[in-house]
Every structure is written in structure tokens, then in C-alpha cells.
Amino acid sequence: MDTTPDVDADVVVVGAGCAGTAAALKLAQAGLSVIVIDRGDTPGAKNLSGGVLYTHAATDLFDGFLAHAPVERVITRNVVQFLNAGSGVAIDYRDQALEGNAVSVLRARLDPWLAAQCESAGAMVMPGVRVDRLVIEDAGGQRRVLGVEAGGDTLRCHHVVAADGVNSFLSRAAGLRSAPRPNQLAVGIKSTVALDAAAIEARFGVSGHEGAAFAVVGDCTEGIGGGGFLYTNRESVSIGVVLRLDDLAASGKTSSDVHDRFLAHPLVAPYLKGGELLEYGCHLVAEGGLAMVGEIAMDGLVVVGDAAGLTLNTGLTVRGMDLAMASGAAAAEAIAAGQANGEAAGIGADYRRRLFASFVGKDMETYAKAPAFLERRRLYGAYGDLAASVLRGAFLHDRRPRRHLASVAWGALRGSGIGLSKVAGDGLAGVRAL
Numbered sequence: 001m002d003t004t005p006d007v008d009a010d011v012v013v014v015g016a017g018c019a020g021t022a023a024a025l026k027l028a029q030a031g032l033s034v035i036v037i038d039r040g041d042t043p044g045a046k047n048l049s050g051g052v053l054y055t056h057a058a059t060d061l062f063d064g065f066l067a068h069a070p071v072e073r074v075i076t077r078n079v080v081q082f083l084n085a086g087s088g089v090a091i092d093y094r095d096q097a098l099e100g101n102a103v104s105v106l107r108a109r110l111d112p113w114l115a116a117q118c119e120s121a122g123a124m125v126m127p128g129v130r131v132d133r134l135v136i137e138d139a140g141g142q143r144r145v146l147g148v149e150a151g152g153d154t155l156r157c158h159h160v161v162a163a164d165g166v167n168s169f170l171s172r173a174a175g176l177r178s179a180p181r182p183n184q185l186a187v188g189i190k191s192t193v194a195l196d197a198a199a200i201e202a203r204f205g206v207s208g209h210e211g212a213a214f215a216v217v218g219d220c221t222e223g224i225g226g227g228g229f230l231y232t233n234r235e236s237v238s239i240g241v242v243l244r245l246d247d248l249a250a251s252g253k254t255s256s257d258v259h260d261r262f263l264a265h266p267l268v269a270p271y272l273k274g275g276e277l278l279e280y281g282c283h284l285v286a287e288g289g290l291a292m293v294g295e296i297a298m299d300g301l302v303v304v305g306d307a308a309g310l311t312l313n314t315g316l317t318v319r320g321m322d323l324a325m326a327s328g329a330a331a332a333e334a335i336a337a338g339q340a341n342g343e344a345a346g347i348g349a350d351y352r353r354r355l356f357a358s359f360v361g362k363d364m365e366t367y368a369k370a371p372a373f374l375e376r377r378r379l380y381g382a383y384g385d386l387a388a389s390v391l392r393g394a395f396l397h398d399r400r401p402r403r404h405l406a407s408v409a410w411g412a413l414r415g416s417g418i419g420l421s422k423v424a425g426d427g428l429a430g431v432r433a434l
């Protein structure tokens with residue numbers, strides 16, 4: 001526990017999402033005094049995820065996570081689908097080895113549970129309070145964060161953890177980050193639709209606690225860079241689209257129209273039939289990958305989770321929650337070590353080292369080329385049409401004489417207007433990026 005009288009707590013964590021709660025838990029477990037502040041009336045009230053949570057970070061951090069956390073279903077079926085106006089081509093991957101690998105979650109249920117674990121470990125959680133600014137001391141050009149101002153009060157601490165999400169005004173105010181470029185951000189629009197468990201099991205081919213995750217590309221975004229998702233919860237489905245902001249603006253369409261059209265698509269609507277809309281919301285998504293990470297610490301401040309740009313979209317999976325938790329843990333370990341050995345000045349460098357030694361930094365590096373690859377417009381229409389044309393040639397038996405599949409494929413490629421060199425180039429770039 002902190003014993004110096006000039007601080008209200010050793011650490012103030014701003015944001016009680018995945019990143020902030022992971023940091024707060026580890027800091028409290030290390031014996032530091034921690035205050036967690038969140039502007040939501042309850043922790044997570046304003047948070048929104050698709051949300052498939054890859055569980056390894058959560059199970060490392062939170063005791064009995066899979067047994068006790070309010071998880072929805074265990075994802076054992078992954079479908080990746082090219083969706084066209086009147087057709088769809090999918091890879092349908094089921095594997096018993098996936099048991100426990102990923103779960104669907106609803107943040108309005110998960111985040112209060114995460115916050116409760118922090119409280120049990122000794123952290124003080126203050127919901128319904130917005131942090132207005134950082135308190136920064138500038139001693140002859142040497143800047144150091146001394147605390148935060150919230151609701152007219154000043155809270156002084158040794159370290160602030162900025163876990164305030166993708167907009168992170170704290171890291172911007174500290175001068176660590178500039179406003180992201182429009183091609184580094186996407187907007188996610190999500191609905192939660194109530195369906196009874198029996199309907200979910202029948203429609204998605206799952207049983208018991210099993211669940212399915214669909215990643216959709218193509219007509220779901222009307223050619224705009226991004227994709228659609230459809231995840232099963234216990235008694236609801238989470239469905240929506242993620243649209244790259246620059247592409248959306250250029251299209252002249254509204255995000256809500258694209259979302260509504262996806263839900264009404266003839267291949268999608270049957271999954272939702274008879275369901276009742278429970279929730280609808282939108283939220284920004286960091287899409288810039290490694291290039292968006294930049295500076296993540298200064299004296300007295302570390303930046304974690306979405307606030308640090310730690311989200312990965314590979315087209316097959318969207319990950320942010322596990323990266324947020326693991327980055328929160330890395331920051332907490334660096335702070336606890338710095339406090340213990342009295343070397344506060346090295347905490348930022350130590351956090352960066354721990355982050356990039358962990359799967360978070362390594363995965364960000366592995367997928368560094370993914371954002372540029374996913375800017376290729378052919379992914380959002382032409383390839384889905386091409387795949388459907390080839391399969392139509394194999395499965396549609398009309399009175400025309402049959403042709404070998406290679407000839408069908410070659411004809412479909414010529415008809416698509418894409419060209420062999422572009423297919424080869426995209427394939428090579430895809431293999432390198434993903």
C-alpha cells in the first residue's frame with residue numbers, strides 16, 4: 001500500500017474496459033493502491049464489442065474465468081463467408097480442439113464482472129465519473145503526469161494508466177498520439193437480437209454451450225472496406241458491420257443503412273427470423289495495426305488497450321479484447337516492478353519491452369501488413385462473385401454440356417475482369433500479410 005501522503009493512490013486507471021480492469025487487477029494483487037474511474041454508469045455501460053473473446057489472456061489473469069465469468073457460448077464453429085447479392089461461399093471450420101479457445105461475450109455483462117474482480121482484489125472502482133484532464137507538471141521541459149482531474153476534483157497518483165479506449169483523449173492530451181487517419185479507423189454498428197436457445201441451436205447447428213462465429217465479407221458492406229459479423233450468445237445473436245471510415249465517407253452511404261441492409265440480406269435474415277431487437281449501438285474500431293501504436297508511455301503515464309491502438313483485424317478474426325487485457329497486465333507488471341525497485345523513470349521502457357516480448361507485440365508485428373492488404377477493394381465484392389461463378393459452374397446442371405472445373409474457373413476469371421496477375425498479386429500479398 002502507498003504510504004506517502006501526497007498521493008490519493010499509487011495508480012489511477014482511467015477506463016474499466018478489458019484493458020483497465022486487467023491492469024487494475026494485477027496492480028491490486030501486487031499490493032498497490034488503485035482507483036479505477038469509468039464514465040459509464042456501470043463499468044462497461046458504454047462499451048461495445050462484436051464480441052468473440054479469445055480467452056488465453058482472461059484465463060491467465062482472472063481466476064476461474066471460464067467457470068465464473070458471464071460468458072455466453074464457447075465458439076466451436078467458425079464460418080468465413082463471401083457474401084454476394086444472391087449467393088454465398090463459405091469455409092465452415094469446426095474443431096473440438098477449439099473448445100475453450102474463444103467465447104462469445106456481451107460487454108454489459110462481462111465488464112461489471114471484471115470490475116468486481118478488481119474490487120475483490122482491493123481496487124476502488126468509481127463508475128459514473130468522467131476524467132476531464134491529466135495533471136501534468138512541466139519542470140524545465142521535463143514533463144511528468146501527476147494525476148487526473150475528474151468532476152472538479154484532482155486525484156494525485158504516482159502513475160496513470162490510460163485505458164480510455166480508441167478515442168483516448170488522455171494519450172492525445174499528453175502529446176503521445178495525434179488524431180488517427182480516417183483509413184486507420186472503422187465504425188462498428190451492432191445489434192443484439194433476442195432468440196431462444198432452441199432456435200439458435202437449430203439455425204446455427206450448435207448444441208449445449210457451443211456457439212458459432214461468422215465473419216462475412218462482400219455484399220454485407222456494399223463494397224465498402226470492412227466486414228460483417230454474426231455471433232451466437234446464449235439467448236441472442238450479436239450481428240453487425242465494421243466499415244472503414246474513409247471508404248464509408250467516399251461511398252456516400254450511411255453506416256446504419258449498410259447495417260440494416262446486411263440484416264435484411266436474403267442469406268442472413270433467416271438466422272434472425274422472429275427475433276426481437278434488444279440493443280443497437282455503434283463504436284469506433286482501431287484498424288491501423290502496428291503503424292497506429294506509436295508512443296505508449298511518458299513519465300507517470302502508460303497507455304493500454306485500444307487507447308494504444310492495439311487491435312488486430314485479419315479479415316478472419318477481429319481481436320482487441322485479449323490484446324487489451326494482456327497490455328493492461330504488461331503495464332501493471334512494469335509499474336509494480338518500478339515501484340518495488342524505486343526506478344519509476346524506467347517504467348515506460350519496461351512496459352514497451354514487456355508488451356513487445358508478449359504475444360501482443362509479436363502478433364502486431366506479424367500482422368503489420370494486414371491493414372494495407374485489406375485496403376484492396378476486390379476483396380469486398382469481385383472475389384466473392386468469382387468464387388460463386390466457379391461453384392455455379394460445378395453445381396448448376398442445366399442442359400449445357402459440362403466442362404472441366406479448370407475451364408470453368410478460367411472462364412469465370414476472364415468474366416470477372418480481375419485478371420490472373422492481380423489474383424496472383426493479391427494471393428501473394430495475402431499470404432505475406434495474414
Ligand SMILES: Cc1cc2nc3c(=O)[nH]c(=O)nc-3n(C[C@H](O)[C@H](O)[C@H](O)COP(=O)(O)OP(=O)(O)OC[C@H]3O[C@@H](n4cnc5c(N)ncnc54)[C@H](O)[C@@H]3O)c2cc1C
Pocket residue numbers: 014015016017018019020037038039040043044045046047048049050051052053054129130131132163164165166187188189190240241242282283284285304305306307310311318319320321322324
Ligand atoms: C463493432 C465492434 C466489434 C468488435 N469485435 C471484437 C471481437 O469480436 N473480439 C475482440 O476481441 N474485439 C472486438 N472489438 C474490439 C474490442 O471491443 C476492443 O478492442 C476492446 O473493447 C478494447 O478494450 P479497452 O479496454 O482498451 O477499451 P474499451 O473497451 O473501449 O474501454 C474504454 C473504457 O474507458 C472509459 N472511458 C473513456 N473515456 C473516459 C473518460 N474520459 N473518463 C472515464 N472513463 C472513460 C469508457 O467508458 C470505457 O469503459 C470490436 C469492436 C467493435 C466496435
